[in-house]
Amino acid sequence: MAKVIIIGVGGVGTVVAHKCARHPEIFNEIVLASRTEAKCEALARAIGKPNISTDRVDADNVDEIVALFKRHNPDLVINVALPYQDLAIMEACLVCGVNYLDTANYEPKDVAHFEYSWQWAFRERFEQAGLTAILGCGFDPGVSGVFTAYAAKHWFSEMEYLDIVDCNAGNHGKAFATNFNPEINIREITQNGRYWQDGEWVVTKPLEFHRSLTYPNIGPRESYLLYHEELESLVKNYPTIKRARFWMTFGQEYLTHLRVIQDIGMARIDEVDYNGNKIVPLQFLKAVLPNPQDLGENYTGETSIGCRISGKGKDGKPLTYYIYNNCSHHDAYLETGMQAVSYTTGVPAMCGAMMFLTGKWNKPGVHNVEEFDPDPFMAAIAENGLPWHEIVNEDLEL
Ligand code: NDP
Numbered sequence: 511m512a513k514v515i516i517i518g519v520g521g522v523g524t525v526v527a528h529k530c531a532r533h534p535e536i537f538n539e540i541v542l543a544s545r546t547e548a549k550c551e552a553l554a555r556a557i558g559k560p561n562i563s564t565d566r567v568d569a570d571n572v573d574e575i576v577a578l579f580k581r582h583n584p585d586l587v588i589n590v591a592l593p594y595q596d597l598a599i600m601e602a603c604l605v606c607g608v609n610y611l612d613t614a615n616y617e618p619k620d621v622a623h624f625e626y627s628w629q630w631a632f633r634e635r636f637e638q639a640g641l642t643a644i645l646g647c648g649f650d651p652g653v654s655g656v657f658t659a660y661a662a663k664h665w666f667s668e669m670e671y672l673d674i675v676d677c678n679a680g681n682h683g684k685a686f687a688t689n690f691n692p693e694i695n696i697r698e699i700t701q702n703g704r705y706w707q708d709g710e711w712v713v714t715k716p717l718e719f720h721r722s723l724t725y726p727n728i729g730p731r732e733s734y735l736l737y738h739e740e741l742e743s744l745v746k747n748y749p750t751i752k753r754a755r756f757w758m759t760f761g762q763e764y765l766t767h768l769r770v771i772q773d774i775g776m777a778r779i780d781e782v783d784y785n786g787n788k789i790v791p792l793q794f795l796k797a798v799l800p801n802p803q804d805l806g807e808n809y810t811g812e813t814s815i816g817c818r819i820s821g822k823g824k825d826g827k828p829l830t831y832y833i834y835n836n837c838s839h840h841d842a843y844l845e846t847g848m849q850a851v852s853y854t855t856g857v858p859a860m861c862g863a864m865m866f867l868t869g870k871w872n873k874p875g876v877h878n879v880e881e882f883d884p885d886p887f888m889a890a891i892a893e894n895g896l897p898w899h900e901i902v903n904e905d906l907e908l
Pocket of ligand 1: 567
């Protein structure tokens, strides 16, 4: 029996709230808090359970988060606001003795740069306070790390090559829209790519490398090499990995729009003067693009995200292994009102919170998901809407 605060009620927060509300035996009190309380109230009404209350917080401000925590005294905060707020929320957790979980690593607002160093720097303070912080507990990062931990535990004596493959084969019917917060999404994919090879990072130009990969139940899709944050912790936690890469599919239309957005300066994250007002072009663009939360209704198709791993099996013989989940946009919408990208992020966040609150992932310090026992989490995601499948010793294409 525990009390959680969910900060952020966007696409992901909506799914987390729906899913936590299904388990009153674990989440017996739920507080929804965000910058705009009206959105929390609307979500609480839509879920319609008596154990959900709402509040307002500007999570850029440590004092406001501390005041929020003091008003509610939660056991755990599920941070599904934006990556900019991670450090402020972690600071407030230390002040008030609250455990922490998020789905994306910290990014400073003025530089599109993501790495774990800022959050890993909290490790000793969380340890000394006896508090647990679980980092990156969405799908990727999140399930991708747990899939890798599961492969290491049950299949491999030595993992050598890891490719995380993320396909969205859905169609929302819009000319251009992003599937989660547009500002965060466009910052991520317009960066240089990066992958791990023989003990060092190899940098590529944005979307420079691509190839066709075949996804289960979907077929071949052009997949682009990107840098993705879980690579950083996975190569550290599994030092036998010689090469680790991340691939994501994009359609040609999407890439054309993205190129135009960049070419005309709308992906800029610095302030420009507009009629005497300072605006950030990418933030303005977010305001005019479709809201990812509104894409669900007519979204067809499915996502397929997984890990393709090769190396030596437990018996020392060569082994290839592919573990993945496919998720239907329409089914996710019928259940939560959100599309599959929010759904596949929100379900693992709820399951990670469940792991912590039931004592299975309770380890003071700051940890990435692969540092915990994968088995109970794998069972929980399968039971809560994200079944997974394994393919052994078939061609990984990579
Ligand atoms: P949205 O933009 O839909 O929602 C963000 C929410 O955070 C909104 O409710 C917003 O409030 C709130 N918020 C923003 N700034 C503040 C602030 N300063 N104080 C309080 N609340 C704030 O984003 P998504 O739901 O799409 O994404 C949520 C998180 O999930 C992001 O960090 C994203 O990177 C991560 N993510 C992770 C994935 C994974 O697989 N690991 C995949 C997809 C997303 P308001 O409405 O008032 O602006």
